[in-house]
Amino acid sequence: MAPMTSVDPADLSLTQTEVGGGDSVAGPERGGTDLPRFADLTTMGVGGTIRRLVAAHGRGEVIDVVRRADADGLPLCVIGGGSNIVAGDDIFDGVVVRDLSRRVDVVSRTDDAVVLRVDAGMMWDDLVGLSVERGLAGIEGLSGVPGTVGASVVQNIGAYGQSVSSSVCRVEAWDRPSGRVVVLTPSELRFGYRTSALKTSMYAAPAVPATHFFPTPRYVVLSVDLALESGGIGTVGYGQLAHALGTEVGDRLPVREIRAAVLRVRATKGMLEDPHRYAIPVMAGMRDRSAVDAALEDMRRETGSDAQDADRHSCGSFFMNPVLSAAQAGGLPDDAPRFPVDADGLGNGDGHARVKTSAAWLIDHAGFHRGFRLSPDAPAALSSRHTLALTNRGGARAADVAALATAVRDGVRGAFGVTLVPEPVLVGIGLD
Ligand SMILES: Cc1cc2nc3c(=O)[nH]c(=O)nc-3n(C[C@H](O)[C@H](O)[C@H](O)COP(=O)(O)OP(=O)(O)OC[C@H]3O[C@@H](n4cnc5c(N)ncnc54)[C@H](O)[C@@H]3O)c2cc1C
Incomplete structure (x- = not known):
């Protein structure tokens, strides 16, 4: 493949500079009366005020803000779309930074493949839309996943038979302890089901925040390289999607058709971000x-x-699908879903030994059905369309969401002996 400098990016280069925000969106200098709130920055729509929110234009500014916050010992949260964060109701007494860079460049091109280098601040679905328009395949199944490119590699986003890890070939990141920009290869990123080395740097154990680097990883992503196929044809990778397209898993179809079908299926499940935000x-x-x-x-x-969707304030799936040993899976009821997976929770089990089950099935069969809420007027409830999504029905506080999540987790543990692990990053709040 040709190096980036010798490639003509003619028909595939995008720079968006008209992004909102400005430099320092808010801070103590504004008097503290109009501090920004996590509730406005996150899809769950809960969370308290933020001492300082900075909009950074480009990697230099991102690095500068992160370096200064770390040097001052301040809590730091790099935020993207806020679609995988549930923040507590108390003030976040630190710095929240948002990367506004949105550049996409062609790194190399052959007859059948293109490598794109994408700024971390680019919104993920804008990238998918752009790639599909240009006939590139490999991420069309991830259409409609909210959030940014930078965060996509943190939890290795996945849906409808695709994971971003299948396309990522390189990540550039700011390494907070060494104070250097580093390049991470796929093997160094250690991708797994909803995880990566970036994510594990934030946790001491599943759902237990690490002392350092929480709620943002040790590595702050600056750009992601993705290798995509040319030719405009993708593979249908998931049964439900195949059904919606009237085809079979493994069939090859135009990526535009796959993207359109994914967006339709996601809409029926309330799994699209609310564009009104x-x-x-x-x-x-x-x-x-x-x-x-x-x-x-x-x-x-x-x-x-124009009515807004009542299920609109969520983080998508609130719990990850449990990946169990064969013995643990054997203890589940006969009709519980079982999918053979490799040790990393991905693949088809050829690499042996683990079984993924469905968190949605466990929740439903533990008695928490769609629309469940702890009391008739509780402002947090399970989505009316999907048991796996916890939603803010309007006016919920983070404590209401956490109380519902705790009840669901405990109910599933009581019924099946499986402890569900939250997928979103819980900032300044935990489950009891
Ligand atoms: C309706 C809905 C549907 C969803 N469907 C799916 C789905 O199908 N599949 C799926 O996998 N997920 C899904 N999600 C979850 C979410 O979209 C993804 O986790 C997404 O990658 C989060 O991106 P974000 O920019 O919003 O991250 P944020 O919520 O802003 O941040 C999440 C974490 O990433 C860190 N982070 C953000 N940017 C960077 C960076 N540049 N460098 C280092 N760390 C960073 C943050 O510090 C935080 O720890 C869904 C969410 C919603 C609301």
Whole structure:
């Protein structure tokens, strides 16, 4: 493959500079009365005020903010789309930084493949839309996953038979303890099911924050290289998607059709981000405007109105699907779903020995059905369309979400002896 300098990026280069925010969005210098809130920056719509929120234009500014926060010993949270963060109700007495860089470059191109280098701040679905438009395959199944490219590699986003780890060939990151920019290879990233070396750097054990580097990993992602196939044809990788397309798993179809089908299926499950969130000033300009308009138009067409979706405030799946030993899986009821996986929770089990089950099935069969809430007027509830999504029905506080999550986790543990692990990063709050 040709090195980046000799490649003509002619028809595949995008630089978006018109992003909202400005430099210091808010801070103590603004008097403390109008501090920004995690509730406005996260899809769950809960969370207290933030001492200082900085919008960084480019890697130099990101590194500078991170370095200074670390040197001053301040809590640091690098935030992307806030779609995998549940923040507590108390003030976050530290620095929250958002990377506004959105550049996509061609690193190399052959007849059948293209490598893209994408800034961490680029919104993931804007990248998928752009790639699909240019006939690139490999991430179309991840259409509609909210958030940024930088965060996509932290938990190795996955959906409909694809994981970002299958396309990632290189990550550039700021290594906080050494104070250097480092390049991480796929083997160094140690991707697994909803995990990576970036994510494990934040945890001492599953769901137990590490003393250092929480709620943001040791490595702050600056850019991600993705290798995608040319030719405009992708592979249907998941049964439900195949059904929606009237085809079979493994069939090859145009990536545009696959993306459209994924977005339709996600909409029926309430698993799309609420596009209305980009209307509030602190979120304005974060996503490509035409993508937001298209999403609003789709919603209108489907519901026949401008009414907002009651399931809209969530983090998507709240719990990860448990990956069990064969012995643990043997203890589940006969009709519990069982998928053979490799030791990393991915693959098809050829690498042996683990069994993934469905958290949604366990939750439902432990008696927590769609729409479940702890009391009739509780402001947090399971989604009306998906037992795995915990939702803020309006006016919920983080404590309400945590109480619901604790009840679900304990109920599943009582019924099946399996302890569910939350997928979102819980900042300043835990489950009892
Ligand atoms: C409706 C809905 C549906 C979803 N569906 C899916 C799905 O199908 N599959 C899936 O895998 N996930 C899904 N998610 C979860 C979420 O979209 C992903 O986890 C996403 O990658 C989070 O991106 P973000 O930018 O919003 O991260 P944030 O929530 O902003 O941050 C999450 C974590 O990443 C860290 N982080 C952010 N940027 C960087 C960076 N540059 N460097 C280092 N660390 C960073 C943060 O510090 C934090 O620890 C869904 C969420 C919602 C709301």
